[in-house]
């Protein structure tokens with residue numbers, strides 16, 4: 194497949210002589226690196242499908258009338274978009290792709306603690322996805338990704354059960370990955386790799402796994418209860434049957450608020466790695482960043498009621514949730530301040546991954562701060578269920594989680610494939626994404642504040658300008674997402690050989706060949722230094738040696 | 746527990762214990778059914794009935810977690826995770842109940858009897 198031979202014996206090479214053996218070597222592999230690639234391909238397919246649904250939504254919203262879709266079809270379109278993006282792209286995204294590939298490499302292990310469970314988690318993911326897609330093909334769902342009762346359990350006449358089954362199965366895939374990470378990080382660190390020498394990506398993956406393991410079972414049971422009420426009419430959530438609809442919201446958000454941290458925490462980990470590597474400095478306040486991940490994991494469990502301020506929950510509960518929500522923003526702020534301090538006097542190079550990291554920092558701050566607006570009851574009552582909320586969560590989920598995912602893919606691509614991609618196209622598409630993103634979602638803050646409700650396909654004429662702006666931005670954004678697919682794929686054939694350590698970065702993953710050998714380390718490394726052990730004067734030296742056109 | 750010396754490496758629970766726990770669970774199951782039956786014939790406050798049912802159910806859970814799920818003979822980290830899960834449940838129950846109790850219920854529908 195390659196024009197020039199890649200080094201030695203690596204995990205991508207096949208000794209398979211027949212097609213059957215080749216299939217087996219990929220679809221029954223227990224190599225964490227191959228499983229990461231299986232996830233990479235399947236998760237990106239789901240991302241494209243979710244993007245397709247988003248395109249339909251944005252096209253419909255170009256005009257104030259509902260001329261493309263009926264109200265009912267529109268409900269199904271945004272539900273499909275939400276379910277695919279949340280359950281099948283953002284939640285598994287960074288952990289299952291980058292985490293699977295990197296956790297063993299970064300801690301100096303030969304594989305995960307439970308390699309077969311790892312493979313099983315991919316099959317669960319695919320099975321869950323199959324259920325969700327089947328539901329979509331046979332008419333879709335119209336409940337929104339939040340499945341609010343009693344609509345979902347009693348009144349909706351769309352494929353609720355199939356979709357719920359998909360999310361339920363996918364939950365087990367998450368749990369399997371989480372358990373695997375926790376056990377691997379506890380038991381398989383190389384000699385000398387103490388907790389405080391771990392790369393920050395590992396700390397954030399650990400915190401993410403903790404949330405996954407503790408929160409996911411709750412949503413599993415909750416979805417099961419919806420199915421039970423729907424099938425057998427057992428009164429749990431439907432007041433007409435003696436149930437309580439707010440109970441569903443409590444249970445759902447008890448998972449789904451922590452779940453937003455499942456999406457963003459691995460991204461935080463990626464950003465820590467990128468900022469250190471491209472500033473040539475140890476991350477400022479390493480311990481604070483590590484512990485802030487753990488603090489987020491803990492505090493994230495205490496704030497779910499900020500999604501229920503107008504639901505009829507007790508005003509006193511609302512007050513307490515509002516206060517706790519202010520607390521949970523602190524650890525995120527700690528991270529942003531520490532990354533900024535890391536940049537200070539660093540030798541910053543604007544390579545593609547770093548562009549994503551810098552984009553992340555700006556966009557996440559906007560997303561996080563508008564989250565604080567929403568956490569204040571008085572403001573939330575005005576803007577809840579408007580496009581202001583839509584803009585908030587897209588700033589954190591697209592501007593935050595997806596930017597970090599793309600930055601991470603670009604940073605570790607040479608390690609995963611052994612080849613470099615086009616730096617020029619990398620930079621161009623990062624900029625296109627940044628511009629397209631802001632053009633899509635900033636107008637949504639404005640239109641939401643002016644009163645445009647979310648989940649409606651018709652709207653007053655005066656909002657059209659902002660909606661058209663948003664749809665135009667979405668087109669640019671889509672182009673920005675497609676370009677990397679092209680040049681990354683091309684790089685597999687035409688890319689320069691990366692060598693072991695193209696970024697001159699620290700970390701065990703950069704000490705093995707690219708792509709890594711099947712069992713990662715020929716000899717288990719012994720770790721004697723802290724993470725990000727750049728020479729104290731690395732930044733100054735770089736600055737002194739810099740010439741126009743020098744690579745770093 | 747015959748292999749005391751290897752307890753850390755492969756601590757395990759013998760079949761005899763499993764059978765005893767199973768018997769205990771069966772007894773508790775009859776207690777659950779019995780309690781329901783008692784409630785249908787004798788007039789007791791609803792809160793008391795719920796409390797008794799919860800005590801029986803929790804006892805079953807503890808037995809299953811400790812013995813069938815091996816938490817009793819697991820490493821400290823595993824025990825810590827089990828406790829963390831209990832704390833998670835505690836957050837869920839306490840905060841949700843906080844909402845229920847403080848909600849503006851009409852007096853005739855009050856959350857507690």
Ligand code: HEM
Nearest residue numbers: 453456457499500522561564565567568577578586589590
């Ligand atoms: C800085 C901390 C954050 C705060 C204080 C915050 C606060 C809030 C609040 C109060 C709402 C409810 C708004 C409403 O429905 O009226 C909300 C919605 C939302 N947030 Fe955040 N948020 C934060 C970070 C995040 C992150 C990191 C993510 C995801 C990566 C996220 C994803 C979401 C989503 C998906 C919703 C909408 C859920 C729905 O109704 O469909 N938030 N946020």
Ligand SMILES: [Cu+2]
Nearest residue numbers: 450497499500
């Ligand atoms: Cu939330």
